[in-house]
Amino acid sequence: MxxxxxxxxxxxxxxxxxxxxxxxxxxxxxxxxxxxxxxVPLFAVFSAxxxxxxxxxxxxxxxxxxxxxxxxxxxxxxGPWASIIAVSLALLxxxxxxxxxxxxxxxxxxxxxxxxxxxxxxxSYRLLAAGADISARRRVVAAGLAGYLAINAAALLTxxxxxxxxxxxxxxxxxxxYAPYPLSxxxxxxxxxxxxxxxLAEMLLSAGLVAYxxxxxxxxxxxxxxxxxxxxxxxxxxxxxxxxxxxxxxxxLGLLAAGTAWGEWAAEDFxxxxxxxxxxxxxxxxxxxxxxxxGLARLAGLWSAPFPDYAxxxxxxxxFGYVLSAVFGAGLILLSLLLLSQLAxxxxxxx
Amino acid sequence: xxxxxxxxxxxxxxGNIAERMVHGLQQVMEHALDAEAxxxxxxxxxQLDPRIKLLSLLAVLSAALLARQPGSLLLLLGLAVxxxxxxxxxxxxxxxxxxxxxxxFSGVLAVPALFLVPGETLFSLPLLGWPVSRQGLYSAxxxxxxxxxxxxxxxxxxxxxxxTHVLKAMRSLGVPVLLVALLGMTHRYVFVLLQTASQMFEAxxxxxLAPASGRMARQLIASSSGVLLGKAFQLSSDVHLxxxxxxxxxxxYLLHSFHTRKRDxxxxxxxxxxxxxxxxxxx
Numbered sequence: 001m002x003x004x005x006x007x008x009x010x011x012x013x014x015x016x017x018x019x020x021x022x023x024x025x026x027x028x029x030x031x032x033x034x035x036x037x038x039x040v041p042l043f044a045v046f047s048a049x050x051x052x053x054x055x056x057x058x059x060x061x062x063x064x065x066x067x068x069x070x071x072x073x074x075x076x077x078x079g080p081w082a083s084i085i086a087v088s089l090a091l092l093x094x095x096x097x098x099x100x101x102x103x104x105x106x107x108x109x110x111x112x113x114x115x116x117x118x119x120x121x122x123x124s125y126r127l128l129a130a131g132a133d134i135s136a137r138r139r140v141v142a143a144g145l146a147g148y149l150a151i152n153a154a155a156l157l158t159x160x161x162x163x164x165x166x167x168x169x170x171x172x173x174x175x176x177x178y179a180p181y182p183l184s185x186x187x188x189x190x191x192x193x194x195x196x197x198x199x200l201a202e203m204l205l206s207a208g209l210v211a212y213x214x215x216x217x218x219x220x221x222x223x224x225x226x227x228x229x230x231x232x233x234x235x236x237x238x239x240x241x242x243x244x245x246x247x248x249x250x251x252x253l254g255l256l257a258a259g260t261a262w263g264e265w266a267a268e269d270f271x272x273x274x275x276x277x278x279x280x281x282x283x284x285x286x287x288x289x290x291x292x293x294x295g296l297a298r299l300a301g302l303w304s305a306p307f308p309d310y311a312x313x314x315x316x317x318x319x320f321g322y323v324l325s326a327v328f329g330a331g332l333i334l335l336s337l338l339l340l341s342q343l344a345x346x347x348x349x350x351x
Numbered sequence: 352x353x354x355x356x357x358x359x360x361x362x363x364x365x366g367n368i369a370e371r372m373v374h375g376l377q378q379v380m381e382h383a384l385d386a387e388a389x390x391x392x393x394x395x396x397x398q399l400d401p402r403i404k405l406l407s408l409l410a411v412l413s414a415a416l417l418a419r420q421p422g423s424l425l426l427l428l429g430l431a432v433x434x435x436x437x438x439x440x441x442x443x444x445x446x447x448x449x450x451x452x453x454x455x456f457s458g459v460l461a462v463p464a465l466f467l468v469p470g471e472t473l474f475s476l477p478l479l480g481w482p483v484s485r486q487g488l489y490s491a492x493x494x495x496x497x498x499x500x501x502x503x504x505x506x507x508x509x510x511x512x513x514x515t516h517v518l519k520a521m522r523s524l525g526v527p528v529l530l531v532a533l534l535g536m537t538h539r540y541v542f543v544l545l546q547t548a549s550q551m552f553e554a555x556x557x558x559x560l561a562p563a564s565g566r567m568a569r570q571l572i573a574s575s576s577g578v579l580l581g582k583a584f585q586l587s588s589d590v591h592l593x594x595x596x597x598x599x600x601x602x603x604y605l606l607h608s609f610h611t612r613k614r615d616x617x618x619x620x621x622x623x624x625x626x627x628x629x630x631x632x633x634x
Contacts, residue, residue: 004457005505006497010416028529037599040529041590044536045544049583051537052544053576055375059368059568073580089537096517097383097509099449099502104412166468173470175486177419177493180464208573209580217581 001069001151001158001190001198002094003109005102007179008161009169016161017107023115024088027081043082046074047089054090058201066201069113069154072121072147073209077220080122087114108161112154121150121206134218144207151202155194162186368568369556376549380542382448389510394438396511401520403615407622408508414625415500419633421489424496427625431503440510449502457498461491514538523609540586547582551575 008016031039053070060066070090074083088110094100101109128142163183166176181189213221390397396404411427418424435445470486508517515535522531555571563571 004453004498005412005501006415006457006494007460010413013416037595038587038591040532040599041536041587041594044533045540045583045587045590047533047537048540048544049580051541052376052548052579055379055545056372056548056572056576057375058572059565061565073576077580077584085533089533092534093537093541096505097386098379099452099505102498102501103408103505104416104501171419173486175470176464176468176490180468180487180490180494185463185467204569205573205576208569209577212574212577213580216577217584220580220584 001109001113001155001194002091002101003105003112003158003161004099005104007102007165008105008108009165009178010104012161012165012168012178013104013107016105016111020088020107020111020115023084024110027084030081031079031085039082042078043085043089046078046082046086047093050074050087050090051093053205054094056205058204060197060200060204064197066197068147068198068202068205069117069151070205071113071117072125072143072150072202072206075118075122075150076125076143076146076206076210077213080118083118083122084110084114087118108158112157112161116157117150117154120153121146124149134221135214139214139221140207140211143210144203147202147206148199152191152194152199155190155198156187159183159187159190162190367556367559367562368571369552369559369563372552373549373556376545376552380545380549383542386509387513389440389444390513390516392439394440394511396434396438396440396507398614399511399618400609400611400615401512401516402523402609403611403619404508404512405517405520405524407619408504410619410622411504411625412501414629415497415504417626417629417633418497418500419493421492421496423629423632424493424500427500428496428503431500431507434507435503438507438511440507444510445503445506449506450499453498453502454495457495461494464491464494519609536590540583543586544579544583548575548579551578 031043050070053073054067057065057067069087071083071087074086078086091101091109091114092106095103095106095109125142125146128145129136129139132138132142160183162179162181163186165179166182169177171177179186210221415424415427418427432442432445434440435442465483465487466481468484468487468490470484472482473485473488475482512520518531518535521534522528552575555575
């Protein structure tokens with residue numbers, strides 16, 4: 001799942017860094033507020049632990065072996081924010097020292113495994129193990145399922161990042177310039193391996209570790225609750241962040257939708273024979289007027305958006321324009337969110 | 352982590368689970384220790400300022416990402432070989448630590464592109480009859496070329512610069528002090544934990560009479576990971592106490608003694624010119 005350099009275009013890499021950045025900052029701020037000076041050795045040692053755990057090849061039924069990423073157990077023990085930082089640091093060391101994952105794709109790798117992996121692992125574990133006793137069997141099952149879901153969510157995101165490359169970046173003759181497989185190839189290729197072997201490895205290791213910790217270090221399993229208790233007052237802000245993250249991650253999916261959304265036709269679509277056919281088909285063979293309704297044609301020219309159809313006029317590639325628009329849009333949302341939280345803070349409102 | 356570097360290393364070793372784990376862990380330690388020894392030699396890259404090397408690496412990576420011709424990537428690869436030769440980094444090292452491992456991982460991913468990318472058919476495979484398209488060949492070459500160039504230059508940086516200097520360079524380029532400290536400590540503790548894990552498996556191996564069954568091996572891995580997690584937690588508490596008792600209050604200070612010379616600026620100029628040159632040739 002470690003994407004090497006050269007598989008993602010520079011703009012996808014930049015977008016991945018842009019999406020990962022707020023999570024890194026938030027994780028750092030959240031963890032620092034909770035742990036103060038303890039965080040330095042704690043993060044460093046747990047990053048090293050993630051690095052080493054990725055080398056533990058687990059023999060799997062069927063004669064193969066797979067390795068876990070470790071984000072599940074770190075999320076369970078230390079919480080998702082510490083896990084984001086620990087896994088990202090481990091990925092950076094791997095990229096620099098061992099060529100395992102690229103430097104330009106470090107943002108994407110961190111987004112997939114550290115951010116999405118940790119958040120999915122932590123939220124599904126909390127959901128499945130809610131209210132269970134420290135020594136309950138349900139915690140073992142919850143950890144296994146959380147690990148399985150987390151690694152597969154990360155793999156799916158990796159597959160989408162791979163799969164959108166040929167659509168967005170190809171030369172005049174149609175040759176893909178980066179990862180060459182469309183989503184129809186990238187998703188099954190990534191998911192078959194992860195739904196079976198890698199998912200099984202993360203599941204077995206996470207469940208096995210929780211079972212082991214229940215017997216030998218139950219305090220470590222209880223530790224997470226004390227760490228996240230202080231963050232409880234910020235739960236509403238957290239929900240907002242999750243929603244935002246989901247939107248940003250899914251933004252490249254907009255590219256997959258063929259044609260214009262129903263009811264969002266431009267005035268010139270009424271005159272274009274191909275668009276007319278599309279509109280008639282989408283409207284259940286309903287009769288379409290020969291020209292655009294007068295009111296629509298008059299009001300359509302009132303406001304000219306700087307980024308029409310997600311492609312700024314100065315960018316000649318529609319795909320690149322889309323990615324750039326996603327970065328721009330995400331940046332605007334983040335900026336407004338920060339401004340709002342600043343204003344709310346000044347007025348003494350709960351954040 | 353069976354991708355890239357470690358494919359060429361430990362996992363082909365046969366034996367019981369404990370033996371394979373010890374072998375794999377030792378390979379990683381050797382890999383990093385080699386890099387440390389190599390960076391102490393005298394060579395062209397070793398004499399350059401680490402900050403300049405770091406910036407140049409980023410410039411060359413951008414050049415590789417922007418390149419749209421296999422020829423440009425081949426030239427960049429040639430530059431990596433030339434720099435390696437001038438820095439006492441042998442072709443064998445580049446081949447073993449970068450090219451082979453990238454070829455094994457990226458090659459596996461690139462091969463299906465030959466058949467899957469639609470386009471003008473160049474030839475068909477003799478027995479299977481699968482058509483190989485010109486676009487597919489071109490796409491696979493770009494994919495492999497970029498990964499090889501990026502891995503070669505990253506390896507050159509790590510083999511010609513001690514890790515502490517890379518960290519210092521990051522710091523002087525504005526990377527937050529805490530991140531640099533975390534990276535430095537993580538690197539240190541990777542070895543501590545690798546050694547601990549290696550000793551744990553060695554101890555287990557010396558008590559095993561027969562190869563472990565699948566179920567037993569899984570139990571062994573889970574309990575070893577658990578012990579390692581417990582030890583990691585203990586280690587972080589000990590280190591924290593040791594740091595606090597030595598006056599650590601949340602601020603980290605690093606010594607700076609880097610000096611740039613004319614040749615550093617020349618190297619940076621050349622490296623930064625590469626992405627521009629590539630964009631200009633493609634325009």
